[in-house]
Structure formats: C-alpha cells, structure tokens
Amino acid sequence: MTQLQDEHRTEQQELLRVQDLTVRYGATTAVDGLSFTLGAGRSLGLVGESGSGKSTVAAALLGLLGGARVSGSIRLAGTEVTTAGEAELRALRGPKAAMVFQDALSALDPFWTVGDQIAEVYRLHTGAGRRAARERAVRVLDQVGIPDAARRARAHPHEFSGGMRQRALIAMALACAPDLLIADEPTTALDVTVQAQILALLAELRAAHGMAMLLVSHDLSVVAGATEEVLVLNGGRAVEHGPVGQVIGAPREPYTRALLAAVPRIDQRRTEAVPPAGEASGAASGESAGEPLLRVSGLRKEFRGARLPAVDGVDLELRAGESLGVVGESGSGKTTLGRLLVRLLEPTAGRIEFAGRDLARAGARELRPLRRDLQMVFQDPLSSLNPRRTIGDAVAEPLRLLDRPTGGELRRAVGELLERVGLDPDWQGRYPHELSGGQRQRVGIARALAPRPRLLVCDEPVASLDVSTQAQVVRLLGELQRELGLSLLFIAHDLAVVRQVSDRIAVMHRGRIVEQGPADQVYESPRHEYTRGLLAAVPTLVPVL
Structure with missing residues (x-):
C-alpha cells in the first residue's frame, strides 16, 4: 500500500481531526491548544464545568464562532473548517455534520410550524421541492418518536412539551442524514424519564444510521451511559482523554476525580440531617415538635x-x-x-x-x-x-x-x-x-x-x-x-x-x-x-x- 493510499484510508476512518485549536474573545482565551480525533461512527463525550470551553468547541466545529479569533486546525469530513468559505461551510452543515442545541425553545422559531422549520433546512441543503421537503420532515419526526407525526408537524413549538421540542431539534439535525451529530447539552433541564428517552433515542439513531456523535454535557452520568470515549476540559484545555470506562472508572487526574466526586449519587444517603423539629435555631418559641409550620x-x-x-x-x-x-x-x-x-x-x-x-x-x-x-x-x-x-x-x-x-x-x-x-x-x-x-x-x-x-x-x-x-x-x-x-x-x-x-x-x-x-x-x-x-x-x- 502506498503512502498516499494509507493517508486516504486514515482520512476515511477519521471523520474529525482537531489540532491545536485555540479560540480567543478579545483578551480571553476560551479554548487553548486543544487536539483530539473522532472516528466515523464513534462517540465522544466532552465534559467539564461551565466556562470550560465545551460549547465553544462544539460551535467551532461548524464554523459558528462569529467575532472570535480561531487558530489551529479543524478538519471535518475532508474540509478545513477554519479556512472554509461560506459556500463550503453550507455544504458541510447539514449533510456532513449537524448540531442539536441546548435550549430547544430558543432554537426553534415560534412563528413557524415545526414541520416547516425542518422542511426549510432540508430544502436549503438539498434543493428539494416543497412537497418532498414536507414529506421528509414528517418522516424524520416519525423516526424520533413523535406520535401522529403528520399532524404534529403542523404544530408550533409552544404546542410541544420540552421533551418533544428536543426530539424535534434532533429530527431537524437528522433531516440531511449527517455523518456527525453534535449534541450540545441535549438533556439539560429535562426530567429523568424524558432524559432517558432522549439518550435512548440518540443511541438508536446512531445504531441505525452509523452516525458519529460528539456529546457535550456537564453531567458525567449522562456521558458515562452514552459515549465510548470521554474528553475532560478545564479552562479550555484537555485534562484527560480516554475510553469511558478508564476515565470514569479509574481517572488519573485530580480535576477529573473532583468532578466525579461532585456528582450526586442516587444510592447515597444524606450525610447531614437537620435538627429535629422544635430544636432548629429559627423555630418560633411557641412551636412544638408536634405542630407543623x-x-x-x-x-x-x-x-x-x-x-x-x-x-x-x-x-x-x-x-x-x-x-x-x-x-x-x-x-x-x-x-x-x-x-x-x-x-x-x-x-x-x-x-x-x-x-x-x-x-x-x-x-x-x-x-x-x-x-x-x-x-x-x-x-x-x-x-x-x-x-x-x-x-x-x-x-x-x-x-x-x-x-x-x-x-x-x-x-x-x-x-x-x-x-x-x-x-x-x-x-x-x-x-x-x-x-x-x-x-x-x-x-x-x-x-x-x-x-x-x-x-x-x-x-x-x-x-x-x-x-x-x-x-x-x-x-x-x-x-x-x-x-x-x-x-x-x-x-x-x-x-x-x-x-x-x-x-x-x-x-x-x-x-x-x-x-x-x-x-x-x-x-x-x-x-x-x-x-x-x-x-x-x-x-x-x-x-x-
């Protein structure tokens, strides 16, 4: 095998390569010299505290950082994102990579029906006609588990529950059958049952379509159950990177161990109980232990x-x-x-x-x-x-x-x-x-x-x-x-x-x-x-x- 053939094979297997990525907003460095790769069909969890640079990295992958100074290299599906023009980025967004944003209510236009918004994305990237785009919108809504998809496609975002709005955003991302799904905090503020449904849905869609996934989350328990690798960020820098079992089960770095220690556990009892009723310092003098406040x-x-x-x-x-x-x-x-x-x-x-x-x-x-x-x-x-x-x-x-x-x-x-x-x-x-x-x-x-x-x-x-x-x-x-x-x-x-x-x-x-x-x-x-x-x-x- 020639060197050229070997490089081409590596590029095919490697959907995304980020090399020495640095993002600055004025004097503030949001991401500092970050490097990682993501193979086709693989999943990577990006975790860290607020302000660690997670969402900045996700937006940078699709060239969505207006006003920021970006250096380094982001090579996604054969395209160098940092130097790509608007036409190249438009060809990349949708068919090659798509993003599911954190706040579905803000990401969806309140004046358009959900179906029309998905159809518009499909028409923009594929040139399809209105009828074909509407049919595609109904089909992807059905794929993400929206009941009676043809009827619900005519509803507006405020008529959907929080979980259904999140499913609609996933459907919009799926409309152009991307190779990479970037999910930025897709389950934040959802209740546990809806969260479990969304995570199960993402796993099913990955298995069915062979998509790679970059999952951005501050919740390590979510990442532990949904990805194969984990990259821990702190202050815009990579702290630890490896298979999920290694990073979660046997973390090497003190910062990772501190993050894991802060995760509340469902099986952990409360360690500090408050004083019994009537003994609390703020209890009114006339209140007895038997009388509720x-x-x-x-x-x-x-x-x-x-x-x-x-x-x-x-x-x-x-x-x-x-x-x-x-x-x-x-x-x-x-x-x-x-x-x-x-x-x-x-x-x-x-x-x-x-x-x-x-x-x-x-x-x-x-x-x-x-x-x-x-x-x-x-x-x-x-x-x-x-x-x-x-x-x-x-x-x-x-x-x-x-x-x-x-x-x-x-x-x-x-x-x-x-x-x-x-x-x-x-x-x-x-x-x-x-x-x-x-x-x-x-x-x-x-x-x-x-x-x-x-x-x-x-x-x-x-x-x-x-x-x-x-x-x-x-x-x-x-x-x-x-x-x-x-x-x-x-x-x-x-x-x-x-x-x-x-x-x-x-x-x-x-x-x-x-x-x-x-x-x-x-x-x-x-x-x-x-x-x-x-x-x-x-x-x-x-x-x-």
Whole structure:
C-alpha cells in the first residue's frame, strides 16, 4: 500500500481531526491548544464545568464562532473548517455534520410550524421541492418518536412539551442524514424519564444510521451511559482523554476525580440531617415538635382552558427546620405547588395553614406582613434578576420594602447577605451578566434570605448548573438551613440532588402526591410504581461498555 493510499484510508476512518485549536474573545482565551480525533461512527463525550470551553468547541466545529479569533486546525469530513468559505461551510452543515442545541425553545422559531422549520433546512441543503421537503420532515419526526407525526408537524413549538421540542431539534439535525451529530447539552433541564428517552433515542439513531456523535454535557452520568470515549476540559484545555470506562472508572487526574466526586449519587444517603423539629435555631418559641409550620390539605389549582387541574387535592406537612423534597416529571405540578405555597398563585380550593393562619383565603393586605416569612428561589436567576439593576440593588429591594434601612446601614446589610452566600461583599455594584450561573443563583438565595424567612421554597435551584456548582449550592442551602433553622421545600427533577437535601420526599404525578415519606424509605423501598419508574430512569456513573 502506498503512502498516499494509507493517508486516504486514515482520512476515511477519521471523520474529525482537531489540532491545536485555540479560540480567543478579545483578551480571553476560551479554548487553548486543544487536539483530539473522532472516528466515523464513534462517540465522544466532552465534559467539564461551565466556562470550560465545551460549547465553544462544539460551535467551532461548524464554523459558528462569529467575532472570535480561531487558530489551529479543524478538519471535518475532508474540509478545513477554519479556512472554509461560506459556500463550503453550507455544504458541510447539514449533510456532513449537524448540531442539536441546548435550549430547544430558543432554537426553534415560534412563528413557524415545526414541520416547516425542518422542511426549510432540508430544502436549503438539498434543493428539494416543497412537497418532498414536507414529506421528509414528517418522516424524520416519525423516526424520533413523535406520535401522529403528520399532524404534529403542523404544530408550533409552544404546542410541544420540552421533551418533544428536543426530539424535534434532533429530527431537524437528522433531516440531511449527517455523518456527525453534535449534541450540545441535549438533556439539560429535562426530567429523568424524558432524559432517558432522549439518550435512548440518540443511541438508536446512531445504531441505525452509523452516525458519529460528539456529546457535550456537564453531567458525567449522562456521558458515562452514552459515549465510548470521554474528553475532560478545564479552562479550555484537555485534562484527560480516554475510553469511558478508564476515565470514569479509574481517572488519573485530580480535576477529573473532583468532578466525579461532585456528582450526586442516587444510592447515597444524606450525610447531614437537620435538627429535629422544635430544636432548629429559627423555630418560633411557641412551636412544638408536634405542630407543623406548614400544613396543606385538599389543595387544588385549576387553570382556565386546561383539561386537568395542575394541582389536584394535595396534602402535606412541613415542620420547622425540616426539608421536604418534591420530585416528579415536567408537568406534574411541582412548580405550581411551590407558587401556591408562597401565594404567588391563588388556589382554586383547599387550605394552606402557615403558623396557624390560612393563607389560601387571605387577601393582599393580610398577606403583606406574612411575605417576609415566605420566600422563593427561582429556577433561572438570569431571568428573575433585573439586568438593568446591580446585584446590590436586587438584594437590597426586600430590605427597603420591609425594614427600610438607608445609606451605610443598607449597604452593610447587603454586604453581610452576599458574604453569607459565599460572594464578595464588594460585588454590590456588579450586574447579573457579569456573574456565572452559580454566582447568580447565590444572589437569588441572598435576596430570598434578606427578609429572614421561616420557609424557603426552592424551584429547580440547580437545574442547568454543572456538577461542581450544583454541589456548592446544595451545600450552601444545607448550611443556611442549619444556621437559620429554615424550613425548606426543594423542588427538582434531579432525584440524586434531591436526596442530598431532603429529610422527606413527596412524589408528584399529574397534580397529585402519589407517595411521600422519609427520604431513605422512598428511595430504597418505593411503594408506588411511578416512583419506581422515576428511580429506574436516573442515569448512573456506570459506563456502558
């Protein structure tokens, strides 16, 4: 065999070669001298914390880094991406490589039907006619498991659930039958059962079409079950690279070991329990161990036009200093329940007794003095913080409304709150966009703590955060709960995280609580079939070899 033939054979086997890739945004180096290869039909997981350069690498592979300075080499399916013109890149995108983006709702146009968007991609890259493109859209929607694909193709993105929107994005990527599928955090913020379905779908499609896959994720348990190789990034540099069993099972580098140690495990019991009811430092003097701080009975919420109630006859109790985890799939009623408990929503029926007072029928004037005792930490801190106001202003707002401190006294109070959640008190003048996701979530917690509440409702507070930041926020909530005697209602779809926070668990399904009890009992001896299904869907760190 000649040298030329040998080089051609290697190029055929090697779908992607990245050599000394460096990406800079001004003075910031996002990716620093990265090199790796990916063979045809193979799969590689790209993992690391937020800001490690994962998504930048994924975008660079398709030449999607406008405004960045890119050096090094990216050779994909025979095309040098770093020097390719627009026509070459257009020929590459779609037929050779396609991307599934993280946020399906943002990636899909709200004004076009799902079928039209997929058909447009197919027409753009193949030159097919409208009828053929529509038929192709229906066919790929059917392939990704969308029921009644011909009818659902005429629906708009907001008419799809989160899992169905993610399937639609995968269908769009499949429309031109690419050799490489780049999936950027495709399961982030999806509940465990939908996450399992998407990962199973990707595996089936790879097997059926022989596609290679680059899977970008901060969740090592997802990568462990879905890829053959793993590349760990930190600060834009490769830390460790090898077969998934080797990297996950016997990591060589301290950074990789630290990432693995931060992954919450479904089989790990909570190590630090809060004091028994009545002994917590923040418990009111008149509260006994037998009297719950919060008692909910027959709680129901119906939304106009909905076929079923969002919350349907919920009963639960929460004592002072206790933490209750609420889990369930998307649409099970978790967030609606949390908003009802702090009276951001008005219940249709039922009682919400807080410290002996019924909140369900309380008017605005009666609720006002109770607001300081009932606070909420929202899922997306970027959208819940005003981008035009500094974080100091955000934390100070509830203090101004309730305690009315001014000048230096207010600044000192805000500084103490920021310091309590692990942020620099001198950051009061910074804006939300200048902080990382984990830091913004800490600001949200500081703002909720400002009125010195007795009940803190946390709605998906660690969704979309990487495992290290997740562990930090969960640890912070535990410390604050012990120090302040907070009662904590923790809503999340990540069952492993919930176990590390909760004394008791309530499992919601279609607006109802189908099982509740001590956390270890629910996780280790679940009684309800739905609970068993949720637990079975949780990905583990055991690699699929």
